[in-house]
Amino acid sequence: MTVRTIEVRERVMAKNDEIAAGVRGQLAVAGVPALNFVSSPGSGKTALLERTLDALGGEMRISVVTGDVQTQNDADRLAARTTRLVQAVVTGGACHLDARQVQHAIDALDLDDTDLLFIENVGNLVCPASWDLGENAKVVLFSVTEGEDKPLKYPGMFRNSTYAVLTKMDLLPHVPFDVERALAFARSVNPELRFFFTSALTGEGMESWFDFLRGQVRAGAAAAS
Amino acid sequence: MHELSLALEVCRIAESHLEPGTAGRLRKVGVEVGQDANIEVENFRFCLEALLDAPPFGGAVPSIIPCAGPDLRLAYLEVDDDG
Numbered sequence: 001m002t003v004r005t006i007e008v009r010e011r012v013m014a015k016n017d018e019i020a021a022g023v024r025g026q027l028a029v030a031g032v033p034a035l036n037f038v039s040s041p042g043s044g045k046t047a048l049l050e051r052t053l054d055a056l057g058g059e060m061r062i063s064v065v066t067g068d069v070q071t072q073n074d075a076d077r078l079a080a081r082t083t084r085l086v087q088a089v090v091t092g093g094a095c096h097l098d099a100r101q102v103q104h105a106i107d108a109l110d111l112d113d114t115d116l117l118f119i120e121n122v123g124n125l126v127c128p129a130s131w132d133l134g135e136n137a138k139v140v141l142f143s144v145t146e147g148e149d150k151p152l153k154y155p156g157m158f159r160n161s162t163y164a165v166l167t168k169m170d171l172l173p174h175v176p177f178d179v180e181r182a183l184a185f186a187r188s189v190n191p192e193l194r195f196f197f198t199s200a201l202t203g204e205g206m207e208s209w210f211d212f213l214r215g216q217v218r219a220g221a222a223a224a225s
Numbered sequence: 226m227h228e229l230s231l232a233l234e235v236c237r238i239a240e241s242h243l244e245p246g247t248a249g250r251l252r253k254v255g256v257e258v259g260q261d262a263n264i265e266v267e268n269f270r271f272c273l274e275a276l277l278d279a280p281p282f283g284g285a286v287p288s289i290i291p292c293a294g295p296d297l298r299l300a301y302l303e304v305d306d307d308g
Contacts, residue, residue, distance in 0.1 A: 002306045003252060012234050012256075012297040094234055095227050101261050129229040130263045132294075156295075 016131060018222070020099035023134025030111035031224025032063075033216040034119060036135035038157060040150075041123030043141040044167035046074045047200035048209075049118055053081035055210055060115040060217050065089060065105040067097040067122045074120060085109060096127040099134055113168065115217045129156040137162035144172050148182035151189045158189045163196065165209070171197040228265060231297060238299045242280070254301035256287060259294040263299035264289070265302035 011017070016202075027034050037045045046066075047091055053062060065087045066075040075088030087105040089097060102119060109117075119135060121128045129138075140161035142150045151158040158164070164186055166179065186193055197210065198205040235256060240248055254277060258264055266289055274288035289298060 004304050004306050006242055006302040007302060008238065008301055010238050012231055012238065012299060028274045081284050096229060098230075126263050130227075156261060206260065 013130070013132075016099045019103055020132040020134040020173075021027070023099055023103050026106070027136075029195045029224065030114065032111050032114050032117050032169060033220035034133075034135040035118040035163075035216070036119045036121055036128075036133050037120045037141065038128045038138055038161065039141035040121060040125045040146065043123070043143045043146065044200055045120050045141055046165060046166065047122070048075055048141065048198060049078055050081050050202040051203070051206060052118075052210070052213065053078060055206065056213060057082050057084075062072045062111050062116045062118060063087075063106075063114045064104060064120065065093060065097075066119045066120040067101070069093060069122060072140065076150070079118075081223055082131065082206050086213075089197045093121060095122055096131050097121050097133055098131050101161065102133045109222060115159045115221070125150070125154040125157045128199055129154075129160045136220075139163045139165060141165045141167050142182075143168040144175055144177040144179075146177075147178070150176055151186040155189045158186055160194065161190065161193065163212075164193045165196045165198055167198055167200065169197050227263070228269040229272045230263065232269060232276050232284045234278050235299050236282070237272060239302055242302060243304065247304065248281035250305045251277070251282055251285040251302060252305050253301075254285050254287050255290060255300040255302070257290045257296065257298040257300045259292055259296045261293075261295040262297045262298060263295075 009100040039045055063084060065076050067089045068074055075086045080085040087108055089105055091103045119133055138161040140157055163176050196205060196209050198209055239254055252284055256284040270287055270289055
Protein backbone atom coordinates (compact mmCIF):
# COMPACT_ATOMS: atom_id res chain seq x y z
CA MET A 1 0.00 0.00 0.00
CA THR A 2 1.36 3.42 -0.94
CA VAL A 3 -0.08 6.12 1.27
CA ARG A 4 0.25 9.66 0.07
CA THR A 5 -0.34 12.60 2.41
CA ILE A 6 -2.02 15.71 1.06
CA GLU A 7 -1.42 18.78 3.19
CA VAL A 8 -4.65 20.81 3.21
CA ARG A 9 -4.55 23.27 6.13
CA GLU A 10 -7.92 24.75 5.16
CA ARG A 11 -10.25 26.34 7.67
CA VAL A 12 -13.60 24.58 7.67
CA MET A 13 -15.41 27.88 8.08
CA ALA A 14 -13.55 29.45 5.15
CA LYS A 15 -16.47 29.17 2.72
CA ASN A 16 -18.91 30.65 5.23
CA ASP A 17 -16.49 33.46 6.05
CA GLU A 18 -15.98 34.22 2.37
CA ILE A 19 -19.73 34.59 1.87
CA ALA A 20 -20.00 36.63 5.08
CA ALA A 21 -17.32 39.00 3.78
CA GLY A 22 -19.39 39.43 0.63
CA VAL A 23 -22.51 40.20 2.68
CA ARG A 24 -20.55 42.66 4.81
CA GLY A 25 -19.24 44.41 1.71
CA GLN A 26 -22.70 44.60 0.15
CA LEU A 27 -24.15 46.11 3.34
CA ALA A 28 -21.27 48.57 3.68
CA VAL A 29 -21.73 49.86 0.13
CA ALA A 30 -25.42 50.39 0.86
CA GLY A 31 -24.62 52.02 4.22
CA VAL A 32 -26.73 49.50 6.12
CA PRO A 33 -25.50 48.50 9.59
CA ALA A 34 -26.47 44.95 10.49
CA LEU A 35 -26.92 43.59 14.00
CA ASN A 36 -27.01 39.86 14.69
CA PHE A 37 -29.19 39.10 17.74
CA VAL A 38 -28.14 35.99 19.63
CA SER A 39 -29.38 34.45 22.86
CA SER A 40 -30.82 31.35 24.41
CA PRO A 41 -34.44 30.62 23.44
CA GLY A 42 -36.92 32.81 25.29
CA SER A 43 -34.57 35.65 26.24
CA GLY A 44 -36.73 38.18 24.46
CA LYS A 45 -35.14 38.78 21.06
CA THR A 46 -38.46 39.00 19.25
CA ALA A 47 -40.05 41.16 21.97
CA LEU A 48 -37.12 43.60 21.83
CA LEU A 49 -37.43 43.83 18.05
CA GLU A 50 -41.22 44.25 18.23
CA ARG A 51 -40.84 47.19 20.59
CA THR A 52 -38.06 48.62 18.43
CA LEU A 53 -40.13 48.38 15.25
CA ASP A 54 -43.04 50.03 17.04
CA ALA A 55 -40.88 52.95 18.15
CA LEU A 56 -38.50 53.43 15.22
CA GLY A 57 -40.34 51.92 12.27
CA GLY A 58 -41.64 55.34 11.22
CA GLU A 59 -38.28 57.01 11.69
CA MET A 60 -35.99 54.63 9.83
CA ARG A 61 -36.32 51.85 7.28
CA ILE A 62 -35.67 48.64 9.19
CA SER A 63 -35.40 45.26 7.49
CA VAL A 64 -35.48 42.01 9.42
CA VAL A 65 -34.24 38.47 8.81
CA THR A 66 -35.38 35.88 11.33
CA GLY A 67 -34.04 32.39 11.88
CA ASP A 68 -35.96 29.59 13.54
CA VAL A 69 -35.58 25.84 13.60
CA GLN A 70 -39.28 25.45 12.79
CA THR A 71 -42.23 27.80 12.20
CA GLN A 72 -42.34 31.38 10.98
CA ASN A 73 -43.89 32.54 14.25
CA ASP A 74 -41.23 35.15 15.03
CA ALA A 75 -41.32 36.51 11.49
CA ASP A 76 -45.12 36.71 11.67
CA ARG A 77 -44.96 38.60 14.97
CA LEU A 78 -42.50 41.11 13.51
CA ALA A 79 -44.34 41.40 10.20
CA ALA A 80 -47.36 42.57 12.20
CA ARG A 81 -45.26 45.57 13.37
CA THR A 82 -43.97 46.73 10.00
CA THR A 83 -45.14 47.15 6.44
CA ARG A 84 -41.70 46.12 5.23
CA LEU A 85 -40.61 42.65 4.18
CA VAL A 86 -39.57 40.34 7.01
CA GLN A 87 -37.49 37.47 5.70
CA ALA A 88 -38.00 34.18 7.55
CA VAL A 89 -35.32 31.51 7.40
CA VAL A 90 -36.56 28.15 8.67
CA THR A 91 -33.44 26.12 9.23
CA GLY A 92 -35.23 22.77 9.39
CA GLY A 93 -33.22 21.61 12.37
CA ALA A 94 -29.93 23.48 12.09
CA CYS A 95 -29.04 25.27 15.30
CA HIS A 96 -27.76 28.52 13.75
CA LEU A 97 -27.98 30.76 10.71
CA ASP A 98 -25.09 30.69 8.27
CA ALA A 99 -23.84 33.33 5.87
CA ARG A 100 -25.34 31.64 2.81
CA GLN A 101 -28.83 31.82 4.32
CA VAL A 102 -28.36 35.50 5.14
CA GLN A 103 -27.03 36.16 1.64
CA HIS A 104 -30.17 34.60 0.14
CA ALA A 105 -32.37 36.54 2.54
CA ILE A 106 -30.84 39.93 1.77
CA ASP A 107 -30.95 39.21 -1.96
CA ALA A 108 -34.72 39.65 -1.58
CA LEU A 109 -34.32 42.99 0.21
CA ASP A 110 -33.84 46.40 -1.41
CA LEU A 111 -30.76 47.54 0.51
CA ASP A 112 -30.97 51.00 -1.07
CA ASP A 113 -34.31 51.29 0.68
CA THR A 114 -32.97 50.06 4.02
CA ASP A 115 -31.34 51.99 6.87
CA LEU A 116 -30.82 49.17 9.36
CA LEU A 117 -30.84 45.37 9.24
CA PHE A 118 -31.74 43.14 12.16
CA ILE A 119 -30.84 39.46 11.99
CA GLU A 120 -32.64 37.46 14.67
CA ASN A 121 -30.61 34.28 14.97
CA VAL A 122 -31.83 30.88 16.13
CA GLY A 123 -32.17 30.77 19.92
CA ASN A 124 -28.97 29.03 20.98
CA LEU A 125 -26.04 30.31 23.03
CA VAL A 126 -23.43 27.99 21.51
CA CYS A 127 -23.42 27.47 17.75
CA PRO A 128 -24.30 30.97 16.45
CA ALA A 129 -21.13 32.28 18.13
CA SER A 130 -19.02 30.51 15.51
CA TRP A 131 -20.82 31.69 12.38
CA ASP A 132 -20.03 35.06 10.87
CA LEU A 133 -23.10 36.30 9.01
CA GLY A 134 -21.56 39.51 7.69
CA GLU A 135 -22.99 41.56 10.56
CA ASN A 136 -21.40 44.68 12.04
CA ALA A 137 -21.81 43.27 15.53
CA LYS A 138 -23.40 40.53 17.53
CA VAL A 139 -25.83 41.60 20.22
CA VAL A 140 -26.21 39.00 22.94
CA LEU A 141 -29.37 39.08 25.07
CA PHE A 142 -29.84 37.50 28.43
CA SER A 143 -32.79 37.92 30.68
CA VAL A 144 -32.96 38.36 34.42
CA THR A 145 -34.86 35.09 34.64
CA GLU A 146 -31.71 33.28 33.56
CA GLY A 147 -28.68 32.66 35.76
CA GLU A 148 -26.10 35.40 36.30
CA ASP A 149 -23.42 32.93 35.25
CA LYS A 150 -24.60 32.61 31.64
CA PRO A 151 -21.47 34.47 30.43
CA LEU A 152 -19.27 31.94 32.22
CA LYS A 153 -21.22 28.97 30.90
CA TYR A 154 -21.26 30.25 27.32
CA PRO A 155 -18.08 32.32 27.03
CA GLY A 156 -17.79 32.02 23.25
CA MET A 157 -20.99 33.92 22.68
CA PHE A 158 -20.15 36.70 25.12
CA ARG A 159 -16.59 36.93 23.84
CA ASN A 160 -17.76 37.27 20.23
CA SER A 161 -20.46 39.83 20.99
CA THR A 162 -19.95 43.58 21.04
CA TYR A 163 -23.15 44.49 22.89
CA ALA A 164 -25.16 42.79 25.62
CA VAL A 165 -28.80 43.52 26.44
CA LEU A 166 -30.17 42.48 29.81
CA THR A 167 -33.85 41.94 29.14
CA LYS A 168 -37.04 41.58 31.22
CA MET A 169 -35.71 44.13 33.72
CA ASP A 170 -39.31 44.65 34.94
CA LEU A 171 -39.06 41.19 36.56
CA LEU A 172 -36.00 42.10 38.60
CA PRO A 173 -37.93 42.67 41.87
CA HIS A 174 -39.39 39.18 41.59
CA VAL A 175 -36.32 37.07 40.80
CA PRO A 176 -33.05 36.44 42.66
CA PHE A 177 -30.87 37.93 39.92
CA ASP A 178 -27.84 39.98 40.93
CA VAL A 179 -27.17 42.45 38.10
CA GLU A 180 -23.72 43.48 39.35
CA ARG A 181 -22.67 39.85 39.58
CA ALA A 182 -23.92 39.18 36.03
CA LEU A 183 -22.03 42.22 34.71
CA ALA A 184 -18.86 41.13 36.49
CA PHE A 185 -19.10 37.67 34.94
CA ALA A 186 -19.73 39.13 31.50
CA ARG A 187 -16.82 41.57 31.82
CA SER A 188 -14.54 38.79 32.97
CA VAL A 189 -15.17 37.11 29.62
CA ASN A 190 -15.26 40.27 27.50
CA PRO A 191 -14.16 43.53 29.16
CA GLU A 192 -15.20 45.53 26.09
CA LEU A 193 -18.91 44.55 26.19
CA ARG A 194 -21.32 47.49 26.18
CA PHE A 195 -24.53 46.92 28.11
CA PHE A 196 -28.16 47.91 27.76
CA PHE A 197 -30.85 47.23 30.35
CA THR A 198 -34.33 46.91 28.92
CA SER A 199 -37.87 45.81 29.45
CA ALA A 200 -39.79 45.39 26.23
CA LEU A 201 -42.95 45.10 28.34
CA THR A 202 -42.73 48.40 30.24
CA GLY A 203 -40.36 50.28 27.93
CA GLU A 204 -37.77 50.69 30.69
CA GLY A 205 -34.33 51.38 29.23
CA MET A 206 -35.56 51.40 25.67
CA GLU A 207 -34.69 55.06 24.94
CA SER A 208 -31.02 54.35 25.46
CA TRP A 209 -31.31 51.38 23.09
CA PHE A 210 -33.10 53.47 20.48
CA ASP A 211 -30.45 56.21 20.69
CA PHE A 212 -27.80 53.59 20.13
CA LEU A 213 -29.61 52.36 17.00
CA ARG A 214 -29.96 55.92 15.71
CA GLY A 215 -26.20 56.30 16.11
CA GLN A 216 -25.61 53.07 14.22
CA VAL A 217 -27.75 54.28 11.31
CA ARG A 218 -26.00 57.67 11.19
CA ALA A 219 -22.59 56.00 11.25
CA GLY A 220 -23.59 53.54 8.52
CA ALA A 221 -24.85 56.28 6.24
CA ALA A 222 -21.80 58.47 6.88
CA ALA A 223 -19.40 55.62 6.11
CA ALA A 224 -21.14 54.90 2.81
CA SER A 225 -21.31 58.50 1.59
CA MET B 226 -26.67 19.39 14.07
CA HIS B 227 -23.83 21.86 14.48
CA GLU B 228 -21.24 19.10 14.49
CA LEU B 229 -22.92 17.33 11.58
CA SER B 230 -22.93 20.43 9.39
CA LEU B 231 -19.24 21.01 10.17
CA ALA B 232 -18.44 17.38 9.42
CA LEU B 233 -20.27 17.72 6.09
CA GLU B 234 -18.13 20.76 5.29
CA VAL B 235 -14.96 18.79 6.16
CA CYS B 236 -16.07 16.11 3.69
CA ARG B 237 -16.83 18.71 1.01
CA ILE B 238 -13.36 20.24 1.39
CA ALA B 239 -11.75 16.79 1.42
CA GLU B 240 -13.47 15.85 -1.84
CA SER B 241 -12.35 19.11 -3.42
CA HIS B 242 -8.72 18.11 -2.79
CA LEU B 243 -9.08 14.63 -4.30
CA GLU B 244 -9.05 13.66 -7.93
CA PRO B 245 -12.54 12.81 -9.20
CA GLY B 246 -13.54 9.26 -8.43
CA THR B 247 -10.81 8.67 -5.84
CA ALA B 248 -12.70 9.45 -2.62
CA GLY B 249 -12.94 5.72 -1.93
CA ARG B 250 -9.14 5.60 -1.60
CA LEU B 251 -9.11 8.09 1.23
CA ARG B 252 -7.75 6.40 4.36
CA LYS B 253 -7.37 9.11 6.98
CA VAL B 254 -8.66 12.64 7.51
CA GLY B 255 -6.70 14.83 9.92
CA VAL B 256 -8.73 17.62 11.49
CA GLU B 257 -7.47 20.26 13.91
CA VAL B 258 -10.11 21.24 16.45
CA GLY B 259 -9.47 24.41 18.44
CA GLN B 260 -10.41 24.33 22.10
CA ASP B 261 -12.57 27.46 21.53
CA ALA B 262 -14.21 26.14 18.36
CA ASN B 263 -17.49 25.36 20.17
CA ILE B 264 -17.33 21.74 19.07
CA GLU B 265 -18.19 18.67 21.09
CA VAL B 266 -15.31 16.50 19.92
CA GLU B 267 -16.83 13.06 20.42
CA ASN B 268 -20.02 14.07 18.66
CA PHE B 269 -17.99 15.58 15.82
CA ARG B 270 -15.90 12.40 15.54
CA PHE B 271 -19.06 10.30 15.39
CA CYS B 272 -20.47 12.49 12.58
CA LEU B 273 -17.22 12.28 10.62
CA GLU B 274 -17.03 8.51 11.04
CA ALA B 275 -20.60 8.13 9.80
CA LEU B 276 -20.01 10.34 6.76
CA LEU B 277 -16.62 8.84 5.87
CA ASP B 278 -18.12 5.36 6.07
CA ALA B 279 -20.65 6.15 3.35
CA PRO B 280 -20.13 6.65 -0.41
CA PRO B 281 -18.30 8.26 -2.07
CA PHE B 282 -15.91 7.56 0.81
CA GLY B 283 -14.84 4.07 1.74
CA GLY B 284 -14.31 4.01 5.46
CA ALA B 285 -11.61 6.64 6.00
CA VAL B 286 -10.69 7.22 9.64
CA PRO B 287 -10.91 10.68 11.19
CA SER B 288 -7.93 11.80 13.26
CA ILE B 289 -8.83 14.62 15.63
CA ILE B 290 -5.92 16.89 16.57
CA PRO B 291 -6.71 19.12 19.56
CA CYS B 292 -5.16 22.58 19.35
CA ALA B 293 -5.47 26.06 20.84
CA GLY B 294 -7.72 28.79 19.51
CA PRO B 295 -11.11 29.03 17.81
CA ASP B 296 -10.36 27.43 14.45
CA LEU B 297 -11.50 24.18 12.93
CA ARG B 298 -9.17 23.17 10.13
CA LEU B 299 -8.87 20.24 7.74
CA ALA B 300 -5.16 19.59 8.20
CA TYR B 301 -4.33 16.68 5.92
CA LEU B 302 -5.63 13.73 3.95
CA GLU B 303 -4.01 10.32 3.56
CA VAL B 304 -4.78 8.55 0.30
CA ASP B 305 -3.96 4.98 -0.70
CA ASP B 306 -2.67 5.38 -4.25
CA ASP B 307 -2.79 1.63 -4.85
CA GLY B 308 -6.53 1.73 -4.30
